[in-house]
Amino acid sequence: MKLSAMDVEYAAGLARLEITDQEKEIFARQLNEVLLYIGSLNELDTQGVVPAAHPGGLTNVFREDEVRESLNTQEALTNAPDTRGDFFRVPKIID
Amino acid sequence: MELHSLTIHELQDMIRAGGTTATRITEAVFQRIGAVEPKVHAYIRLMKEEALAQAALADEDIKRGDIKPLTGIGVALKDLLCTRGVPTTCGSRMLQNYISPYDATVVEKLAAAGAIFIGKTNTDEFAMGSSTETSCFGPTRNPWDTDRIPGGSSGGSAAAVAADECIAAVGSDTGGSIRQPASLCGVIGFKPTYGLVSRFGLVAFASSLDQIGPLTKDVEDAAIMMNVLAGYDPRDATCVATQIPDYRKFLGRDISGWLVGIPKEYFAEGTDREVLDAVEKAVQSVEKCGARITEISLPHTKYCVAVYCIIAPAEASSNLARMDGIRYGLRAKEARDLAEVYTKSRTDGFGAEVKRRIIIGAYSLSAGYRDAYYGKASQVRTLISRDFDEAFRECDIILTPTTPTPAFKIGEKVENPLQMYLSDMFTISANLSGIPAISIPCGYTHAGLPVGVQFLAGRFEEARLLQFAAAFEKSAAVEKRRPVV
């Protein structure tokens, strides 16, 4: 599989990144080298192999339904670049 | 010897004997920083005022006879660990001004053990790199040769320990980010079993691979640090509730009769001759301890980097989605609508390597490719883990080089991401399979650059791993050189 500049643009779009045409070309070239390398995985027959999402092997880790103290609104908003009153603010959503 | 160049246990002995104070140690460390930091640039932020205040309190404790495992010890924290009240930047423009309202669990534990925080160390941006060159604050330099990289991503922590700009440091390891810089800077780097140390408060790079661990000047210090760092945390669902032994008790015990596996795949072509020579000497030192050597095979070794190149970016692309300029972080001023808040803030906030990994991560999870990339990689990950399960059925320890080369030049691999990823080729397998691993100095190149050897053990076998490493350290008696900065 070869990654085109368009694939790079699509993936960047999914990740909400803007890339210049020049970057598109560079990234496509660099990522293709990586993908070519990754392609070696196809030599392996992995039929029936359970994928590992985790090296842990743990299961059933829970917390009990007990209320813990929240941050106060001030603390919650303190790092925000734009707020209004007790809210985070963003420009109007345009679809 | 000056105070800043001593180990944790040496300083603790002095403190107990009334031979020094926390304040004197802290002052010595900052004096050293004043002298070498302009050349090394190990730190993003120094915490001198806070540290001296902590030291004064520690001295009161000492007077009362209340001496905890790290009382008076200056510890450096990778700037990927959240610290209340001090910026946590992750080496990124995105979080340049971010101040966490909470401390990471390990930061709490270190503080409770009496540690004095010297500062936040430099890191590749969001830990994505093997050279500490992708930090938005500029590269850290290797104290052994300041034209060279210190390794990464915990390069700031490794350089700080090597240059005596702290007594010990904490880093994080996703594909070798503790062990590789430790090896290139001539210090000890320890990556614990996945789940032994809480990740709560470690800014995530790849959640299923990340693990926090210490960088120290000797094995005993690594054991002391692990005694503090390890242990259950209800705030991290992947953290195991297991009894933590006193790792220090295992040091000095005999390792004769242990079986040490040498995986042939780790000695294939491509590794630097001088590295191989140093590792060969390490094997001899191990034999001198009475351990037996056997060649083994880890057949899926050559796929480790490929698997890592899919899984780590896939998780990272998702982990970094929260950096959107809404609740914290950089918000592009020129953003006029919501779409632009996202794209412009993220585009301005992230550097090239982070973007590259986010893009490949998003791509490998996207519709039509997920099974071929992420799915396949997750399956091969299982095979890689099985290799180790198999090997540890026989072997007590596996021995490999830590890195294929000594420290390379600054700028040498920046334009060649694949070559950069390959510098982690020997360390990645421990992250994929979750097993503990340590890098320990085993010699020098002719040019005087340090070389490290890596020991790996079975899951949750850190006590035996440290026991083995301590025995090796004693037997090898690698010449103690200090870098001249």
Added chain:
Amino acid sequence: MDFETVIGLEVHAQLLTCTKIFCGCSTAFGRPPNSLTCPVCLALPGALPVLNRKAVEFAMKMALATGCRINEQNVFARKNYFYPDLPKGYQISQDTLPLAEGGHILIEVQDGNTKIGIERIHMEEDAGKLIHDEANRASYVDLNRAGVPLIEIVSKPDLRSPAAAVHYLKSLHEILVYLEICDGNMEEGSFRCDANVSLRPRGQSTLGRRTELKNLNSFRHVQRALEYEVTRQRRLLEKGLEVEQETRLWDEAQGMTMSMRSKGEARDYRYFPEPDLVPVVIDEAWVAKVRADLPELPQARRERFVSAYGIPAYDAGVLTSDRRLADYYEDVVRLCDRPKIAANWVMGDVMRLLNEDRRGAHDCPVMPESLAEMILLIEEGVVSGKMAKEIIEQMYRTGRPPAQIIAEKGMVQITDEGELDATIAAVLEANPRQLAEYRGGRDKLFGYFVGQVMKLTGGKANPKLVNDLLKKALHHD
């Protein structure tokens, strides 16, 4: 052409846990914005989720109540997309290994019961809330709701009419509320529904092109929006046009569904297993434990009320409409063993008093013991039905048992024959004309005499005894 309507519903129900699904913040509604947040639900760097055990158990209850098969291996997955109400940039949900699959519920339609299949039930977290400020071209983000536990219940496309869809929705709602795992409040958004609608020529087995309807905030909206959409699609198809696969918003004010402009980019959620959480393994023992805790469900309970208590289906329906009311009723029946009389009292005075105060049966001041006692007192003739009405009012206001109220108010029925005979004699003596007319054949005047006796005794005379004694008195003389 004759078209068949095909509807599938996706229901989101907020679970009634005290805390969020992955952190210890409270799930309380209506608190000041961003006051119920912490590093985890704000998605601050370094924060990690830990699963709320109760959320899993609540979700299991719904799965069992709808006959689903619970998967032993449960895995959470990240659903990646950007939106300001989604702080992490992904929603923790479930993808290929959901909690439960393959269930169904029965709904009553004109021609009997129909099985509506449930495709799957999975657990996920709710998003925050956005408030749009048109004037200032800004939106405000409140993350109090972010991380509140949800289950999504996805039906099979088994619904064949808007009415059936609403029926199904009401049944789900009833079960959720009965299980006490969701408050079912549609206005506050704790019970939400999206609908997939398509038409196909009758007899065709493949599905037609569908639209997804959103913004359905009440049962009425669901019904109206579906009716509108079915008509809209039929008109398109009849004209030979195609239905566009899209999401449409219901506009209640205008009474129509409107296309949401399709977003520039296709949805590509990039699901992958959530590495910060470990799998949930639900073994048979756990399932059995949750099953044992399951209350009897409304449908089964209705049927049992009819068969075991012999009350009409309508009454059974009313009494089981609320689990606590049904519990209350059963408590009363258990104590007095008079199911029909108890049903009348509960559905009559008790429900009226509760409704007046918008109170639930679980905090009804009239204890089941008290109501049962009163029912028996009526039967024993100690109090009359009329007195009982007043007594129950008093029991409700004061919470006291009937005997106490009766004693305090001197409300005990007069059952002393001598006393009543004397009263009757007095009545007859005072009404010689009526007495003569009665004896002359005007039987209807019997009631007049009863009324006079009751009047003189302040309503306390035992009516049955008055009847007997009065008859004797009228016929003897």
